[in-house]
Amino acid sequence: MGAMALSDSPGAPETCVVEMRGVSKRFGEKLAVDTLDLEIPAGSCFGLLGSNGAGKTTALRMIYGVTRPTSGSIHVFGSDVQRDPRGIRARLGVTLQDNVLIEPLNTEENLRVFGRYHLLDESRLSQRIDRCLDLLELRSHARLPVSNLSGGFRRRVAIAMSLMNDPELLILDEPTTGLDPALRLSLWSLVRELQAQGKTVLITTHYMEEAQRLCDRVAIMSGGHKICEDSPRQLIESRLAREVVEIDCPPDREIELLGDYPGLLQRLRSGGRLLVYVDDARPLLQWIRQRDDLEGRSLVVRPSNLEDVFLDATGTALEASP
Amino acid sequence: MSVSWPHAVAVWRRNATMYRRTWKLNILPNFFEPVFYLAAIGIGVGAYIQQMGGTSYAEFLAPGLVCVAAMNGASFEVTYNVYVRLHHEHIYDAMLTSPIQADDVLAGEILWAMTRVMIYGGSFFVAVVLFGLAPLPQALLALPVIPLAGLLFAALGLAFTLRIPGMDLFSFYFTLFLTPLFLFSDVFFPIQERLSGGWSWLAEALPLLHPVRLARSAFQGSWSWLQVWDLLYLLGASAALLAVARRAIRERLTS
Ligand SMILES: Nc1ncnc2c1ncn2[C@@H]1O[C@H](COP(=O)(O)OP(=O)(O)OP(=O)(O)O)[C@@H](O)[C@H]1O
Ligand SMILES: [Mg+2]
Numbered sequence: 001m002g003a004m005a006l007s008d009s010p011g012a013p014e015t016c017v018v019e020m021r022g023v024s025k026r027f028g029e030k031l032a033v034d035t036l037d038l039e040i041p042a043g044s045c046f047g048l049l050g051s052n053g054a055g056k057t058t059a060l061r062m063i064y065g066v067t068r069p070t071s072g073s074i075h076v077f078g079s080d081v082q083r084d085p086r087g088i089r090a091r092l093g094v095t096l097q098d099n100v101l102i103e104p105l106n107t108e109e110n111l112r113v114f115g116r117y118h119l120l121d122e123s124r125l126s127q128r129i130d131r132c133l134d135l136l137e138l139r140s141h142a143r144l145p146v147s148n149l150s151g152g153f154r155r156r157v158a159i160a161m162s163l164m165n166d167p168e169l170l171i172l173d174e175p176t177t178g179l180d181p182a183l184r185l186s187l188w189s190l191v192r193e194l195q196a197q198g199k200t201v202l203i204t205t206h207y208m209e210e211a212q213r214l215c216d217r218v219a220i221m222s223g224g225h226k227i228c229e230d231s232p233r234q235l236i237e238s239r240l241a242r243e244v245v246e247i248d249c250p251p252d253r254e255i256e257l258l259g260d261y262p263g264l265l266q267r268l269r270s271g272g273r274l275l276v277y278v279d280d281a282r283p284l285l286q287w288i289r290q291r292d293d294l295e296g297r298s299l300v301v302r303p304s305n306l307e308d309v310f311l312d313a314t315g316t317a318l319e320a321s322p
Numbered sequence: 323m324s325v326s327w328p329h330a331v332a333v334w335r336r337n338a339t340m341y342r343r344t345w346k347l348n349i350l351p352n353f354f355e356p357v358f359y360l361a362a363i364g365i366g367v368g369a370y371i372q373q374m375g376g377t378s379y380a381e382f383l384a385p386g387l388v389c390v391a392a393m394n395g396a397s398f399e400v401t402y403n404v405y406v407r408l409h410h411e412h413i414y415d416a417m418l419t420s421p422i423q424a425d426d427v428l429a430g431e432i433l434w435a436m437t438r439v440m441i442y443g444g445s446f447f448v449a450v451v452l453f454g455l456a457p458l459p460q461a462l463l464a465l466p467v468i469p470l471a472g473l474l475f476a477a478l479g480l481a482f483t484l485r486i487p488g489m490d491l492f493s494f495y496f497t498l499f500l501t502p503l504f505l506f507s508d509v510f511f512p513i514q515e516r517l518s519g520g521w522s523w524l525a526e527a528l529p530l531l532h533p534v535r536l537a538r539s540a541f542q543g544s545w546s547w548l549q550v551w552d553l554l555y556l557l558g559a560s561a562a563l564l565a566v567a568r569r570a571i572r573e574r575l576t577s
Contacts, residue, residue, distance in 0.1 A: 068576065086326070090421045093419070096416065096419065105339065116332045
């Protein structure tokens with residue numbers, strides 16, 4: 001009752017489902033996660049982004065208590081993960097990066113076996129299987145051995161398994177890698193549906209468009225560090241100019257093309273492709289056209305997006321301006 | 323952290339669900355192997371042996387082969403099968419996203435290995451009874467030896483499987499460890515009678531020797547203080563190996 005009154009009181013901080021403070025994880029010489037702070041508000045969809053090896057999966061494993069942090073503290077649902085891993089895992093679901101399915105069993109049997117890990121009784125099992133088959137649109141494939149299913153269906157079975165205990169927090173490690181656009185769309189609507197029920201979703205992805213559309217907040221990691229965190233919109237606005245001019249331009253032509261353009265330009269380079277960020281692209285386009293007939297080069301003007309923030313933040317494509 | 327038995331049973335049930343589909347393929351070779359030994363060596367070779375330790379050779383052999391059936395039932399389960407679940411199917415990674423803990427996985431796998439031990443050891447025991455080689459009711463006292471031997475080899479095999487870096491090392495385990503145990507642990511001949519005095523401790527170190535001696539005592543109805551040592555060895559070694567396996571599974575599954 002006291003806790004209820006507290007959270008109802010005006011100005012009380014939003015309750016956090018996940019709270020990480022100064023969390024590091026070292027594997028031998030390798031510092032996989034470096035003093036990471038994360039707060040994931042209840043009911044939100046939080047995106048953890050970062051290149052391969054950035055430490056996303058390690059961070060998730062520490063959240064559900066399978067990897068022990070080298071230092072720092074992690075609270076999930078308000079409890080210390082190391083003290084009550086069972087209690088915490090009963091209330092969350094995890095879709096692992098690689099599907100773990102029991103090949104000879106069918107979809108329904110896979111769900112049943114997984115539901116038993118949560119000690120669901122038989123009537124609750126049947127009820128949850130029904131619900132999860134519907135949520136992931138697996139009804140037509142319920143009786144097929146999972147070894148016969150396509151990649152998209154296998155992924156859906158894996159996600160359905162992580163929903164068997166009706167979790168309050170759903171952790172999705174690259175759920176849409178390898179899925180076709182239609183499946184991806186239906187997964188997005190599933191996430192929104194869960195959010196509408198008050199669930200919290202923590203997702204990692206390499207698809208920036210997905211993160212931008214789905215997540216209330218994202219954190220970008222690189223080499224175990226958190227580089228930045230905010231809503232996708234805020235990140236884009238605070239880090240980059242509004243528009244991007246993308247142009248084919250080898251490094252040695254760059255000075256010739258832009259060299260003395262008035263005003264400071266943010267640029268990124270990815271191989272032979274140059275990205276120039278400006279608030280208004282029109283004067284720059286004119287400037288470029290005066291210097292180059294653009295014969296046989298592709299030039300695109302578009303609003304800047306989360307992918308640009310990612311490239312900028314992780315330094316994946318960054319090169320020193322000339 | 324300690325074992326939650328309902329969760330261990332959930333691990334057991336996963337294996338049982340799988341096994342229900344393949345048991346017909348599995349059980350036949352496992353069941354017939356000791357039957358063939360009994361027929362070829364016990365009855366075939368035995369025809370040329372007047373007697374062995376006061377009984378016919380087939381009667382001498384039968385209790386030992388019951389223990390071998392238990393050893394093999396446990397060993398196959400906790401070596402290849404557990405290795406595949408761990409490294410290829412990643413079953414345990416999925417289990418650990420639920421409230422199941424590493425200790426529950428260990429307990430569930432041991433329970434499951436013991437189930438197979440009881441199936442193989444028990445069905446071979448029935449075969450021995452049908453061959454008329456088990457004097458009843460006294461031989462029934464050998465039945466508890468089946469799970470005791472199974473537990474020892476389940477813990478031993480698990481400790482090995484959880485530590486090795488690659489599957490090819492199983493050929494060492496089977497060929498250089500289990501096969502000599504099978505041949506020199508009193509199953510076919512009393513090893514102590516063939517070793518000169520100073521070397522008898524070597525035989526006492528063999529893990530299969532102790533269940534074989536216990537089972538034979540039950541079959542022959544002749545007990546001595548030596549069987550107390552056999553029992554203590556089995557319990558002590560199992561406890562020590564379970565502790566090793568527990569450390570190993572925690573290191574493998576959590577980091
Ligand atoms: N158990 C482990 N032992 C040793 N090193 C590990 C272990 N787990 C992860 N690492 C290392 O930690 C770093 C981070 O790995 P992690 O799997 O968390 O990255 P990730 O962001 O999930 O990458 P990806 O996008 O490729 O899935 C990597 O360099 C990885 O090799
Ligand atoms: Mg990963």
